[in-house]
Amino acid sequence: MPTKSALITGICGQDGRYLSELLLSKGYEVHGTIASRAPGVGEADENLFYWDLSDGTNLQQIFKETQPDEVYNLAAQSHVRLSFELPIHTANVTGVGTLRVLEAIRQFQETSGKQIRFYQASSSEMFGQVKHSPQNEDTPFHPRSPYACAKVFGFWQTVNYRESYGMFACNGILFNHESPFRGEAFVTRKITRAAARIKVGLQQKLKLGNTQARRDWGFAGDYVDAMWKMMQQDEADDFVVATGVTHSVQDFLEIAFGHLDLDLEEVVETDQSLFRPAEVDTLCGDASKAREKLGWEPKVSFEELVRMMVDRDLKIAERDAASR
Secondary structure, eight states, X not given: OOSOEEEEETTTSHHHHHHHHHHHHTTOEEEEEESSOOSOOGGGGGGEEEOBTTBOTTHHHHXXXXXXXXXXXXXXXXXXXXXXXXXXXXIIIIIIHHHHHHHHHHHHHHHHOOOOEEEEXXXXXXXXXXXXXXXXXXXXOOOOSHHHHHHHHHHHXXXXXXXXXXXXXXXXXXXXXXXXXSOTTSHHHHHHHHHHHHHTTSOOOXXXXXXXXXXXXXXXXXXXXXXXXXXXXXXXOOEXXXXXXXXXXXXXXHHHHHHTTOOHHHHEEEOGGGSOSSOOOBOOBOOHHIIIIIOOOOOSOHHHHHHHHHHHHHHHHHHHHHTO
Protein backbone atom coordinates (compact mmCIF):
# COMPACT_ATOMS: atom_id res chain seq x y z
CA MET A 1 0.00 0.00 0.00
CA PRO A 2 1.23 3.55 -0.77
CA THR A 3 2.63 5.30 2.29
CA LYS A 4 1.66 8.82 1.15
CA SER A 5 -0.29 10.59 -1.55
CA ALA A 6 1.23 13.46 -3.54
CA LEU A 7 -0.27 15.87 -6.05
CA ILE A 8 2.07 17.50 -8.58
CA THR A 9 0.83 20.45 -10.62
CA GLY A 10 2.47 20.51 -14.03
CA ILE A 11 3.41 16.86 -13.74
CA CYS A 12 4.20 16.49 -17.45
CA GLY A 13 6.92 19.12 -17.38
CA GLN A 14 10.61 18.39 -16.91
CA ASP A 15 10.59 18.57 -13.09
CA GLY A 16 7.24 16.82 -12.85
CA ARG A 17 8.60 13.81 -14.73
CA TYR A 18 11.61 13.41 -12.46
CA LEU A 19 9.69 14.15 -9.28
CA SER A 20 6.94 11.66 -10.09
CA GLU A 21 9.56 8.95 -10.70
CA LEU A 22 11.26 9.78 -7.40
CA LEU A 23 8.02 9.71 -5.41
CA LEU A 24 6.85 6.48 -7.03
CA SER A 25 10.18 4.88 -6.12
CA LYS A 26 9.51 5.87 -2.51
CA GLY A 27 6.10 4.22 -2.48
CA TYR A 28 3.91 7.29 -2.94
CA GLU A 29 0.60 7.33 -4.73
CA VAL A 30 1.24 10.07 -7.30
CA HIS A 31 -1.37 12.30 -8.89
CA GLY A 32 -0.83 15.19 -11.24
CA THR A 33 -2.54 18.09 -12.94
CA ILE A 34 -2.22 18.98 -16.60
CA ALA A 35 -3.69 21.79 -18.68
CA SER A 36 -4.18 19.46 -21.65
CA ARG A 37 -3.50 15.85 -22.55
CA ALA A 38 0.25 15.34 -22.78
CA PRO A 39 2.72 12.47 -23.22
CA GLY A 40 2.74 10.06 -20.30
CA VAL A 41 4.60 10.05 -17.04
CA GLY A 42 4.88 6.34 -16.39
CA GLU A 43 2.74 4.82 -13.67
CA ALA A 44 1.09 8.15 -12.85
CA ASP A 45 -0.87 8.26 -16.16
CA GLU A 46 -4.19 7.09 -14.74
CA ASN A 47 -4.03 9.69 -11.98
CA LEU A 48 -4.02 12.83 -14.13
CA PHE A 49 -6.50 15.66 -13.65
CA TYR A 50 -7.29 18.56 -15.94
CA TRP A 51 -6.63 21.86 -14.22
CA ASP A 52 -5.26 25.27 -15.11
CA LEU A 53 -3.48 27.76 -12.84
CA SER A 54 -5.68 30.54 -14.20
CA ASP A 55 -8.80 28.83 -12.83
CA GLY A 56 -8.81 27.22 -9.40
CA THR A 57 -12.48 26.22 -9.28
CA ASN A 58 -11.99 22.45 -9.39
CA LEU A 59 -9.05 22.19 -6.97
CA GLN A 60 -11.26 21.32 -4.01
CA GLN A 61 -12.69 18.36 -5.93
CA ILE A 62 -9.20 17.23 -6.95
CA PHE A 63 -8.11 17.36 -3.29
CA LYS A 64 -11.15 15.32 -2.28
CA GLU A 65 -10.36 12.65 -4.85
CA THR A 66 -6.61 12.48 -4.24
CA GLN A 67 -6.40 13.25 -0.50
CA PRO A 68 -2.82 14.52 -0.89
CA ASP A 69 -0.35 14.61 1.97
CA GLU A 70 1.95 16.75 -0.17
CA VAL A 71 1.28 19.24 -2.99
CA TYR A 72 4.16 20.26 -5.26
CA ASN A 73 3.31 23.36 -7.29
CA LEU A 74 5.50 23.07 -10.38
CA ALA A 75 3.05 24.42 -12.98
CA ALA A 76 3.77 27.86 -14.43
CA GLN A 77 4.30 29.93 -17.54
CA SER A 78 8.02 29.49 -17.05
CA HIS A 79 9.62 30.92 -20.18
CA VAL A 80 11.33 34.20 -19.26
CA ARG A 81 11.53 35.68 -22.78
CA LEU A 82 7.88 34.83 -23.46
CA SER A 83 6.82 36.56 -20.25
CA PHE A 84 7.76 39.92 -21.81
CA GLU A 85 5.28 39.21 -24.60
CA LEU A 86 2.59 37.81 -22.28
CA PRO A 87 3.10 39.73 -19.01
CA ILE A 88 -0.51 39.70 -17.79
CA HIS A 89 -0.98 36.02 -18.60
CA THR A 90 2.31 35.23 -16.82
CA ALA A 91 1.29 37.22 -13.73
CA ASN A 92 -2.10 35.49 -13.63
CA VAL A 93 -0.78 31.96 -14.14
CA THR A 94 2.62 32.00 -12.44
CA GLY A 95 1.87 34.53 -9.71
CA VAL A 96 -1.82 34.49 -8.82
CA GLY A 97 -1.98 30.81 -9.74
CA THR A 98 0.22 30.04 -6.74
CA LEU A 99 -2.18 31.97 -4.52
CA ARG A 100 -5.09 29.94 -5.90
CA VAL A 101 -3.38 26.71 -4.86
CA LEU A 102 -2.49 28.02 -1.39
CA GLU A 103 -5.99 29.29 -0.73
CA ALA A 104 -7.54 26.04 -1.96
CA ILE A 105 -5.30 24.10 0.44
CA ARG A 106 -6.22 26.42 3.33
CA GLN A 107 -9.94 25.97 2.68
CA PHE A 108 -9.64 22.22 2.24
CA GLN A 109 -7.71 21.86 5.48
CA GLU A 110 -10.33 23.93 7.26
CA THR A 111 -13.25 21.79 6.08
CA SER A 112 -11.58 18.35 6.06
CA GLY A 113 -9.14 18.61 8.94
CA LYS A 114 -6.47 17.01 6.76
CA GLN A 115 -3.04 18.67 6.85
CA ILE A 116 -1.29 19.17 3.52
CA ARG A 117 2.33 20.12 2.97
CA PHE A 118 2.97 22.60 0.15
CA TYR A 119 6.04 23.11 -2.01
CA GLN A 120 6.38 26.20 -4.21
CA ALA A 121 8.76 26.11 -7.17
CA SER A 122 10.50 29.46 -6.75
CA SER A 123 13.24 30.64 -9.10
CA SER A 124 16.70 32.17 -9.06
CA GLU A 125 15.33 34.67 -11.60
CA MET A 126 13.79 36.44 -8.59
CA PHE A 127 17.28 37.71 -7.67
CA GLY A 128 17.65 39.37 -11.07
CA GLN A 129 20.05 42.30 -10.90
CA VAL A 130 22.16 41.07 -8.01
CA LYS A 131 24.40 43.25 -5.89
CA HIS A 132 26.56 40.43 -4.54
CA SER A 133 27.36 36.86 -5.47
CA PRO A 134 26.67 34.07 -4.74
CA GLN A 135 23.02 34.46 -3.78
CA ASN A 136 21.54 32.78 -0.72
CA GLU A 137 18.24 32.82 1.17
CA ASP A 138 18.94 36.31 2.55
CA THR A 139 19.80 37.96 -0.78
CA PRO A 140 17.28 40.71 -1.72
CA PHE A 141 15.14 40.16 -4.80
CA HIS A 142 15.42 42.48 -7.82
CA PRO A 143 13.35 40.76 -10.53
CA ARG A 144 14.07 41.71 -14.14
CA SER A 145 11.18 40.11 -16.05
CA PRO A 146 7.41 39.63 -15.71
CA TYR A 147 8.15 35.97 -14.97
CA ALA A 148 10.52 36.84 -12.14
CA CYS A 149 8.04 39.36 -10.71
CA ALA A 150 5.31 36.69 -10.74
CA LYS A 151 7.61 34.25 -8.97
CA VAL A 152 8.40 36.85 -6.29
CA PHE A 153 4.64 37.22 -5.71
CA GLY A 154 4.27 33.45 -5.35
CA PHE A 155 7.27 33.28 -3.01
CA TRP A 156 5.89 35.85 -0.58
CA GLN A 157 2.38 34.41 -0.69
CA THR A 158 3.89 31.07 0.33
CA VAL A 159 5.71 32.74 3.23
CA ASN A 160 2.53 34.63 4.15
CA TYR A 161 0.38 31.49 4.32
CA ARG A 162 3.05 29.80 6.42
CA GLU A 163 3.21 32.67 8.87
CA SER A 164 -0.50 33.61 8.87
CA TYR A 165 -2.15 30.19 8.95
CA GLY A 166 0.58 27.91 10.26
CA MET A 167 0.61 25.94 7.01
CA PHE A 168 3.59 23.79 6.09
CA ALA A 169 4.54 25.85 3.03
CA CYS A 170 8.10 25.98 1.72
CA ASN A 171 9.90 27.61 -1.19
CA GLY A 172 12.61 25.92 -3.21
CA ILE A 173 14.64 28.71 -4.83
CA LEU A 174 16.02 26.59 -7.63
CA PHE A 175 18.74 27.86 -9.90
CA ASN A 176 18.76 26.79 -13.54
CA HIS A 177 18.33 23.06 -13.88
CA GLU A 178 18.15 21.12 -17.11
CA SER A 179 17.68 17.63 -18.49
CA PRO A 180 16.96 15.81 -21.75
CA PHE A 181 13.27 16.59 -21.07
CA ARG A 182 13.76 20.37 -21.01
CA GLY A 183 11.28 22.20 -23.25
CA GLU A 184 12.58 23.02 -26.73
CA ALA A 185 11.96 26.77 -26.25
CA PHE A 186 14.61 27.02 -23.52
CA VAL A 187 18.08 28.03 -24.64
CA THR A 188 19.85 24.92 -23.33
CA ARG A 189 17.55 22.49 -25.14
CA LYS A 190 17.53 24.78 -28.17
CA ILE A 191 21.30 24.38 -28.30
CA THR A 192 21.47 20.60 -27.82
CA ARG A 193 18.62 19.98 -30.26
CA ALA A 194 20.20 22.22 -32.89
CA ALA A 195 23.61 20.57 -32.49
CA ALA A 196 22.08 17.16 -33.07
CA ARG A 197 19.99 18.27 -36.03
CA ILE A 198 22.94 20.06 -37.65
CA LYS A 199 25.03 16.93 -37.17
CA VAL A 200 22.58 14.78 -39.15
CA GLY A 201 21.79 17.44 -41.76
CA LEU A 202 18.28 18.43 -40.62
CA GLN A 203 19.26 22.00 -39.73
CA GLN A 204 21.81 24.48 -41.07
CA LYS A 205 22.07 27.32 -38.53
CA LEU A 206 21.38 28.16 -34.89
CA LYS A 207 20.36 31.71 -33.90
CA LEU A 208 20.85 32.81 -30.30
CA GLY A 209 20.63 35.95 -28.20
CA ASN A 210 23.03 36.80 -25.38
CA THR A 211 25.63 34.03 -25.22
CA GLN A 212 27.65 35.78 -22.50
CA ALA A 213 24.97 35.42 -19.81
CA ARG A 214 26.21 33.20 -16.99
CA ARG A 215 24.06 30.77 -15.04
CA ASP A 216 24.42 28.19 -12.30
CA TRP A 217 23.27 25.03 -14.10
CA GLY A 218 22.41 21.71 -12.49
CA PHE A 219 20.57 18.48 -13.33
CA ALA A 220 16.80 18.42 -12.77
CA GLY A 221 16.98 14.84 -11.48
CA ASP A 222 19.22 16.03 -8.64
CA TYR A 223 17.06 19.05 -7.85
CA VAL A 224 13.77 17.18 -7.37
CA ASP A 225 15.48 15.23 -4.58
CA ALA A 226 16.01 18.56 -2.81
CA MET A 227 12.30 19.35 -3.26
CA TRP A 228 11.31 16.10 -1.56
CA LYS A 229 13.81 16.61 1.26
CA MET A 230 12.35 20.07 2.00
CA MET A 231 8.92 18.51 2.43
CA GLN A 232 10.21 15.97 4.99
CA GLN A 233 11.51 18.57 7.48
CA ASP A 234 9.92 19.10 10.89
CA GLU A 235 9.30 22.76 10.06
CA ALA A 236 8.74 24.43 6.70
CA ASP A 237 11.55 26.66 5.46
CA ASP A 238 12.96 28.14 2.25
CA PHE A 239 16.09 26.81 0.53
CA VAL A 240 18.37 27.79 -2.33
CA VAL A 241 19.22 24.80 -4.55
CA ALA A 242 22.27 25.32 -6.77
CA THR A 243 25.72 24.01 -7.67
CA GLY A 244 27.64 27.17 -6.76
CA VAL A 245 29.42 27.16 -10.15
CA THR A 246 28.57 29.37 -13.12
CA HIS A 247 29.02 28.84 -16.84
CA SER A 248 28.14 31.04 -19.80
CA VAL A 249 25.77 30.16 -22.60
CA GLN A 250 28.92 30.17 -24.73
CA ASP A 251 30.41 27.46 -22.48
CA PHE A 252 27.26 25.40 -22.96
CA LEU A 253 27.53 25.87 -26.72
CA GLU A 254 31.17 24.84 -26.87
CA ILE A 255 30.61 21.62 -24.91
CA ALA A 256 27.48 20.67 -26.86
CA PHE A 257 28.92 21.31 -30.32
CA GLY A 258 32.34 19.98 -29.34
CA HIS A 259 30.70 16.72 -28.23
CA LEU A 260 29.60 16.25 -31.84
CA ASP A 261 32.77 17.67 -33.44
CA LEU A 262 30.93 20.63 -34.93
CA ASP A 263 32.44 24.05 -35.70
CA LEU A 264 30.56 26.79 -33.84
CA GLU A 265 31.82 29.60 -36.04
CA GLU A 266 30.21 28.11 -39.12
CA VAL A 267 26.70 27.50 -37.81
CA VAL A 268 25.90 29.77 -34.82
CA GLU A 269 24.63 33.32 -35.37
CA THR A 270 23.66 36.14 -32.99
CA ASP A 271 20.11 37.46 -33.30
CA GLN A 272 19.46 40.75 -31.49
CA SER A 273 15.70 40.07 -31.43
CA LEU A 274 16.35 37.19 -29.01
CA PHE A 275 17.88 39.44 -26.33
CA ARG A 276 15.68 40.19 -23.32
CA PRO A 277 14.50 43.79 -22.78
CA ALA A 278 16.19 43.61 -19.36
CA GLU A 279 19.08 41.15 -19.15
CA VAL A 280 20.20 39.18 -16.10
CA ASP A 281 23.93 38.84 -16.58
CA THR A 282 24.99 36.39 -13.86
CA LEU A 283 23.30 34.17 -11.30
CA CYS A 284 25.20 31.92 -8.88
CA GLY A 285 23.66 30.12 -5.90
CA ASP A 286 24.94 29.36 -2.42
CA ALA A 287 23.27 26.12 -1.35
CA SER A 288 25.09 25.87 2.01
CA LYS A 289 21.80 25.77 3.92
CA ALA A 290 20.49 22.91 1.78
CA ARG A 291 23.72 20.98 2.29
CA GLU A 292 23.67 21.48 6.06
CA LYS A 293 19.96 21.03 6.83
CA LEU A 294 18.82 18.72 4.03
CA GLY A 295 22.01 16.78 3.42
CA TRP A 296 21.62 17.57 -0.28
CA GLU A 297 24.43 17.69 -2.83
CA PRO A 298 24.32 17.90 -6.66
CA LYS A 299 25.67 14.75 -8.31
CA VAL A 300 25.72 15.41 -12.08
CA SER A 301 28.41 17.81 -13.34
CA PHE A 302 27.81 20.55 -15.90
CA GLU A 303 29.74 18.69 -18.59
CA GLU A 304 27.87 15.44 -17.91
CA LEU A 305 24.56 17.30 -18.09
CA VAL A 306 25.31 18.88 -21.47
CA ARG A 307 26.51 15.60 -22.98
CA MET A 308 23.46 13.78 -21.60
CA MET A 309 21.17 16.25 -23.33
CA VAL A 310 23.08 16.14 -26.62
CA ASP A 311 23.11 12.32 -26.68
CA ARG A 312 19.34 12.09 -26.34
CA ASP A 313 18.72 14.78 -28.94
CA LEU A 314 21.10 13.01 -31.32
CA LYS A 315 19.04 9.81 -31.05
CA ILE A 316 15.89 11.81 -31.79
CA ALA A 317 17.52 13.59 -34.74
CA GLU A 318 18.86 10.33 -36.19
CA ARG A 319 15.41 8.79 -35.95
CA ASP A 320 13.83 11.83 -37.63
CA ALA A 321 16.45 11.78 -40.38
CA ALA A 322 15.90 8.07 -41.02
CA SER A 323 12.13 8.55 -41.36
CA ARG A 324 12.50 11.10 -44.17
